[in-house]
Amino acid sequence: MGPVLLCDDAIAYGVLFERWLRETGVGVTQARTAAEAVPLAEQLQPRVIVLDHLLPDGTSEELLPRLRAAAPHARVLLISGLPEDKLAEAATASGRMSRSSTATSRAVRDAALALMG
Helix, strand or coil: CEEEEEECCCHHHHHHHHHHHHCCCCCEEEECCHHHHHHHHHHHCEEEEEEECEECCEEHHHHHHHHHHHCCCCEEEEEECCCHHHHHHHHHHCCCCCEEEECCCCHHHHHHHHHHC
8 A cells, every 4th residue: 555645736735745745754646636636546555645625627525435436445634725614614525534634734744644554
């Protein structure tokens, strides 16, 4: 089972997130769209999927069932620039979400590492 799949279209955030995790020795693979994310999840079988709520070709509610089918053992961390109350609503609407956090700090890195166990 692979380490972390980051599904986020924000290129700068992806670079930062990858650096934050690589500092701890964890590898990251990035997908910028839902279309890229599903086959990567199936191929990599990541331990953790960090999922942006809004991707260019879909939302977390639309993508999560496909990601869970592709990588059933992966834990999911929902991120977004949305206000915390809106992000909590999205996490609830998406179903069994492991964690939710805003994407603005290293707290996301720490949450992803915690999900890895």
